[in-house]
Amino acid sequence: xxxxxxxxxxxxxxxxxxxxxxxxxxxxxxxxxxxxxxxxxxxxxxxxxxxxxxxxxxxxxxxxxxxxxxxxxxxxxxxxxxxxxxxxxxxxxxxxxxxxxxxxxxxxxxxxxxxxxxxxxxxxxxxxxxxxxxxxxxxxxxxxxxxxxxxxxxxxxxxxxxxxxxxxxxxxxxxxxxxxxxxxxxxxxxxxxxxxxxxxxxxxxxxxxxxxxxxxxxxxxxxxxxxxxxxxxxxxxxxxxxxxxxxxxxxxxxxxxxxxxxxxxxxxxxxxxxxxxxx
Amino acid sequence: xxxxxxxxxxxxxxxxxxxxxxxxxxxxxxxxxxxxxxxxxxxxxxxxxxxxxxxxxxxxxxxxxxxxxxxxxxxxxxxxxxxxxxxxxxxxxxxxxxxxxxxxxxxxxxxxxxxxxxxxxxxxxxxxxxxxxxxxxxxxxxxxxxxxxxxxxxxxxxxxxxxxxxxxxxxxxxxxxxxxxxxxxxxxxxxxxxxxxxxxxxxxxxxxxxxxxxxxxxxxxxxxxxxxxxxxxxxxxxxxxxxxxxxxxxxxxxxxxxxxxxxxxxxxxxxxxxxxxxxxxx
Amino acid sequence: xxxxxxxxxxxxxxxxxxxxxxxxxxxxxxxxxxxxxxxxxxxxxxxxxxxxxxxxxxxxxxxxxxxxxxxxxxxxxxxxxxxxxxxxxxxxxxxxxxxxxxxxxxxxxxxxxxxxxxxxxxxxxxxxxxxxxxxxxxxxxxxxxxxxxxxxxxxxxxxxxxxxxxxxxxxxxxxxxxxxxxxxxxxxxxxxxxxxxxxxxxxxxxxxxxxxxxxxxxxxxxxxxxxxxxxxxxxxxxxxxxxxx
Numbered sequence: 180x181x182x183x184x185x186x187x188x189x190x191x192x193x194x195x196x197x198x199x200x201x202x203x204x205x206x207x208x209x210x211x212x213x214x215x216x217x218x219x220x221x222x223x224x225x226x227x228x229x230x231x232x233x234x235x236x237x238x239x240x241x242x243x244x245x246x247x248x249x250x251x252x253x254x255x256x257x258x259x260x261x262x263x264x265x266x267x268x269x270x271x272x273x274x275x276x277x278x279x280x281x282x283x284x285x286x287x288x289x290x291x292x293x294x295x296x297x298x299x300x301x302x303x304x305x306x307x308x309x310x311x312x313x314x315x316x317x318x319x320x321x322x323x324x325x326x327x328x329x330x331x332x333x334x335x336x337x338x339x340x341x342x343x344x345x346x347x348x349x350x351x352x353x354x355x356x357x358x359x360x361x362x363x364x365x366x367x368x369x370x371x372x373x374x375x376x377x378x379x380x381x382x383x384x385x386x387x388x389x390x391x392x393x394x395x396x397x398x399x400x401x402x403x404x405x406x407x408x409x410x411x412x413x414x415x416x417x418x419x420x421x422x423x424x425x426x427x428x429x430x431x432x433x434x435x436x437x438x439x440x441x442x443x444x445x446x447x448x449x450x451x452x453x454x455x456x457x458x
Numbered sequence: 459x460x461x462x463x464x465x466x467x468x469x470x471x472x473x474x475x476x477x478x479x480x481x482x483x484x485x486x487x488x489x490x491x492x493x494x495x496x497x498x499x500x501x502x503x504x505x506x507x508x509x510x511x512x513x514x515x516x517x518x519x520x521x522x523x524x525x526x527x528x529x530x531x532x533x534x535x536x537x538x539x540x541x542x543x544x545x546x547x548x549x550x551x552x553x554x555x556x557x558x559x560x561x562x563x564x565x566x567x568x569x570x571x572x573x574x575x576x577x578x579x580x581x582x583x584x585x586x587x588x589x590x591x592x593x594x595x596x597x598x599x600x601x602x603x604x605x606x607x608x609x610x611x612x613x614x615x616x617x618x619x620x621x622x623x624x625x626x627x628x629x630x631x632x633x634x635x636x637x638x639x640x641x642x643x644x645x646x647x648x649x650x651x652x653x654x655x656x657x658x659x660x661x662x663x664x665x666x667x668x669x670x671x672x673x674x675x676x677x678x679x680x681x682x683x684x685x686x687x688x689x690x691x692x693x694x695x696x697x698x699x700x701x702x703x704x705x706x707x708x709x710x711x712x713x714x715x716x717x718x719x720x721x722x723x724x725x726x727x728x729x730x731x732x733x734x735x736x737x738x739x740x
Numbered sequence: 741x742x743x744x745x746x747x748x749x750x751x752x753x754x755x756x757x758x759x760x761x762x763x764x765x766x767x768x769x770x771x772x773x774x775x776x777x778x779x780x781x782x783x784x785x786x787x788x789x790x791x792x793x794x795x796x797x798x799x800x801x802x803x804x805x806x807x808x809x810x811x812x813x814x815x816x817x818x819x820x821x822x823x824x825x826x827x828x829x830x831x832x833x834x835x836x837x838x839x840x841x842x843x844x845x846x847x848x849x850x851x852x853x854x855x856x857x858x859x860x861x862x863x864x865x866x867x868x869x870x871x872x873x874x875x876x877x878x879x880x881x882x883x884x885x886x887x888x889x890x891x892x893x894x895x896x897x898x899x900x901x902x903x904x905x906x907x908x909x910x911x912x913x914x915x916x917x918x919x920x921x922x923x924x925x926x927x928x929x930x931x932x933x934x935x936x937x938x939x940x941x942x943x944x945x946x947x948x949x950x951x952x953x954x955x956x957x958x959x960x961x962x963x964x965x966x967x968x969x970x971x972x973x974x975x976x977x978x979x980x981x982x983x984x985x
Contacts, residue, residue: 217625218625218626218627219595219596219597219624219625219628220595231928232927233924233927236927237924237927258928258930259927259931259932259933260930260933262927262928262930262933263930267925267928269924269925271921273873274918274922275922277866277925277926277929279843279844279845279869280845282940283845283940283941286939286940288930289938289940290937290938290939290940291929291931291932291933291934292930292934293933293934293936293937293938294938295938296938296942299940300940303940321872321873324495324496335929336928336929351622353495354494354495354651354691354692355651355652355653355693356494356691356692356693357691359693381625381626384696419625419626419627420625420626421625421626421629421654423696424657424695424696424715424716425696425697425700427716428697428700428716428719428720428723431716431717431720432720432723432727435720435724437724445696445699445700445703448700449700449704452700452704452707452723453704455727455730456726456727456730504883509883509886528891529886529887530886530889530890530891533886533887533888533889534889537887538884538887540880540883540884540887542880542914544910544913544914545877545880545881545884546881546884546885546910547913548905548906548909548910548913558888558906562889562891563889606888607887607888610889
């Protein structure tokens with residue numbers, strides 16, 4: 180049973196002329212780490228919103244097709260209910276902090292769900308340790324750096340014990356070093372906790388090494404769906420996504436007539452080049 | 459020319475946001491000011507149009523101390539484009555948005571109309587001429603904010619984090635646009651931490667860390683220096699990291715983008731094939 | 741910020757503040773009002789909030805003068821007018837002191853525990869929490885528009901008012917966008933899932949809190965006694981105010 184299964188999923192925002200997402204068919208197995216990418220306006224955020232019920236509960240419009248998350252049909256379920264299955268981390272760290280202490284912030288979801296205090300404290304401590312912010316628990320969220328704030332957001336979501344983690348461009352506002360750290364943490368958590376992870380990202384050079392799969396959307400539809408190596412090809416380039424630079428380099432070498440493979444990380448590229456140019 | 463002489467700045471005594479910053483940006487230069495969040499980059503560029511005056515030292519724009527001119531006067535020559543367009547957009551139509559600054563600076567009405575029309579076309583916003591700016595998408599709003607500042611044709615253009623939230627195509631357009639206005643003689647300063655974007659545009663790079671300049675030079679040189687890159691919470695461009703792994707191939711120093719790397723590697727690969735070919739013919 | 745005052749339960753502190761409020765309303769005698777005003781000072785010093793307190797008083801200076809002047813114009817004796825102005829200051833100081841020594845979170849907790857509906861207490865604490873953020877936004881908007889040649893300090897009265905349109909609109913829009921993002925995040929954290937929230941921190945009244953409440957009741961009792969039984973000297977400044985009307 181796939182963790183996420185979308186069948187002919189389409190959505191048109193209220194008042195919009197055309198659908199933001201059309202006929203999306205997608206199946207994601209439990210524990211997979213999937214990157215969702217595509218040019219601005221391609222529908223990736225729309226797809227994410229369907230997963231935790233923001234569509235159609237928060238964003239009204241016409242939703243068609245079927246979506247199963249965790250074997251549950253999301254149809255008719257509230258966002259609050261889906262929150263225990265799908266954790267959602269947003270782009271701007273500032274706007275997903277609710278409290279004046281990190282600890283209470285991480286506990287926020289559990290307080291809303293009416294989880295008993297003792298159980299809540301256990302989960303909060305666990306989540307804070309898992310994301311490396313336990314030492315910051317008494318600080319005010321605004322005192323933290325962007326990277327630390329995003330970790331607090333992830334902890335707050337983890338505490339609710341979801342089985343699916345959706346992150347919508349969580350590194351947008353972070354500097355490159357923090358971005359790499361956060362992605363490492365997300366990958367580690369995903370692996371250790373067997374969390375099905377859907378990461379929306381433009382910075383493919385940072386995230387490709389962790390992904391089982393890359394899904395590229397364009398104009399509301401799924402254009403490409405496969406392993407990073409399979410997907411980072413000419414078609415992806417034409418759609419206009421920013422492939423990792425080493426992948427671009429090897430594309431250029433291929434254009435020059437050399438028979439080289441398709442690396443997606445620096446390490447793979449190094450290995451391939453050392454093989455071709457032994458010294 | 460924009461120059462800072464021993465500039466220090468603090469909001470409250472004791473917490474120096476900028477310390478002894480000495481910087482000279484010549485007319486027509488393309489400079490990227492980089493560093494970790496909180497390094498003081500935005501504070502520094504706010505001094506270029508007088509929004510902030512240094513606590514110590516002086517900032518000179520085209521020879522005049524910024525303390526001697528108002529923000530409006532300085533802005534006439536230094537156009538500052540803020541990171542979030544929503545902090546600027548307020549007019550009923552996009553055309554009005556572009557006309558706003560022209561009116562503030564006292565341009566004549568017919569000049570205003572001409573400039574607005576020309577700018578709308580150049581930046582591919584003509585179809586939104588009569589739309590309210592708020593209904594446009596994020597990327598389009600960023601273009602409107604850019605147009606609104608370019609409207610009065612400032613000599614120096616400063617962009618604060620122009621690449622945040624932009625996808626690859628949008629960044630490509632931005633890069634081309636910057637190249638275009640540089641060729642028109644404008645000075646362009648971008649505040650950014652997008653290392654790959656800088657690697658493709660190759661401006662001069664000024665690295666700030668905790669209020670101090672820790673490096674200043676060509677991007678190929680600065681972005682391949684592991685130590686300062688680490689100190690400024692940046693990462694090396696991917697290609698540069700790759701080249702570091704291939705030291706035994708003796709690559710020329712300072713390769714930071716795919717095209718330069720391709721030139722070098724193509725040459726090497728060709729040489730390798732030619733070296734092997736005679737053996738195969740035997 | 742931390743001090744014994746900060747650590748008091750907000751409910752106890754609020755009762756104390758109400759005590760000052762009630763006592764101040766009771767009296768018109770300037771001596772009593774001065775006492776009610778100055779008796780707050782040791783507490784303020786204990787809370788290490790002296791500077792902030794003085795700043796908040798500066799904020800109330802305009803109204804202080806306004807109240808004094810208006811009363812004098814309407815023929816209240818000078819000393820009594822001064823008394824009214826001091827009463828205002830005493831009340832303002834007491835409330836200001838409460839808010840300075842109580843974090844928005846604790847305030848929200850207190851409201852929750854006295855069974856104010858959560859949506860109300862949350863709205864309140866979020867509003868308080870967002871004030872500094874909005875202040876930064878406001879400054880950024882002012883900066884951005886000034887960078888486009890907007891001069892806020894020039895022009896006649898009407899022009900100056902109109903000059904605030906490019907400031908207010910982006911601020912309001914930013915606030916709305918921020919609210920939408922916050923709301924999305926709230927929904928995603930199951931906000932409103934159950935009526936019975938289970939906060940992990942619960943305010944518990946300690947002995948010192950009960951002492952503060954007791955002291956408040958005693959203080960109000962004393963005030964009542966003085967009001968009814970103790971004749972306070974009436975200071976009079978013999979100045980004749982010309983009849984204006």
